[in-house]
Amino acid sequence: MTPSDPLLFGAAARRPSNGLLGPVVWLFGLIATMVAMAIGAVLAVVTAAAVAVIAVIAAVLVFFAGLAFRARRTMTRRDRRAGDEVIEARKEGDAWVAYGWERTGR
Numbered sequence: 409m410t411p412s413d414p415l416l417f418g419a420a421a422r423r424p425s426n427g428l429l430g431p432v433v434w435l436f437g438l439i440a441t442m443v444a445m446a447i448g449a450v451l452a453v454v455t456a457a458a459v460a461v462i463a464v465i466a467a468v469l470v471f472f473a474g475l476a477f478r479a480r481r482t483m484t485r486r487d488r489r490a491g492d493e494v495i496e497a498r499k500e501g502d503a504w505v506a507y508g509w510e511r512t513g514r
Contacts, residue, residue, distance in 0.1 A: 497506040 495506050497504050499505075
């Protein structure tokens with residue numbers, strides 16, 4: 409490039425001038441870029457919301473799993489204690505008779 413050549417930047421450096429359609433094409437390119445950026449932003453927000461919903465569902469699932477394990481441990485302890493309170497029952501005639509259910513010290 410010689411010092412007398414004008415400096416060309418942007419679209420003019422890549423292609424010759426389109427005459428009257430040049431600014432219109434540039435404007436449509438700008439509009440298309442803005443639309444693409446807006447769609448990208450909307451998709452980013454939707455993706456972030458989906459990840460947040462998945463995280464909330466996972467947290468609820470872990471919470472209920474913790475409750476289930478706690479209930480299972482509690483029932484296991486009760487079952488061990490309940491082994492001492494087994495009563496005996498026999499059928500005599502039309503009625504059942506149970507032994508061992510009376511509390512001592514009453």
